[in-house]
Amino acid sequence: MAKQMFSAGVLSSAAISQAPMKNGYMVTFVMGDQGQILSNDKGSERIFKSIETARKVIKDVGFNSMTLL
Numbered sequence: 694m695a696k697q698m699f700s701a702g703v704l705s706s707a708a709i710s711q712a713p714m715k716n717g718y719m720v721t722f723v724m725g726d727q728g729q730i731l732s733n734d735k736g737s738e739r740i741f742k743s744i745e746t747a748r749k750v751i752k753d754v755g756f757n758s759m760t761l762l
Contacts, residue, residue: 695722695731699755707751710762712740718747722754 698704706723717740720731731739731750741747744761751759 695754698722698724704754704756706760707754707756708760708762709744709747709751712738715740717742718744720747720750 695704703724704722705725708721708723708728709718710721711717712719719738719740721728722731723729741750748759
């Protein structure tokens with residue numbers, strides 16, 4: 694779904710941040726003035742074990758740059 698939103702121009706930026714209370718990182722896509730955390734099929738936050746894996750997902754969506762928070 695994120696790829697379609699990126700292609701439609703809905704997503705303006707992406708960020709990687711450390712997941713609070715968890716061992717890993719999460720990806721946030723920004724739509725206008727709101728952020729949307731990437732979730733899995735069950736609706737819970739998708740946690741990545743490494744920054745590199747999170748970066749790859751952002752690149753696969755279509756972003757060439759991202760912010761590391």
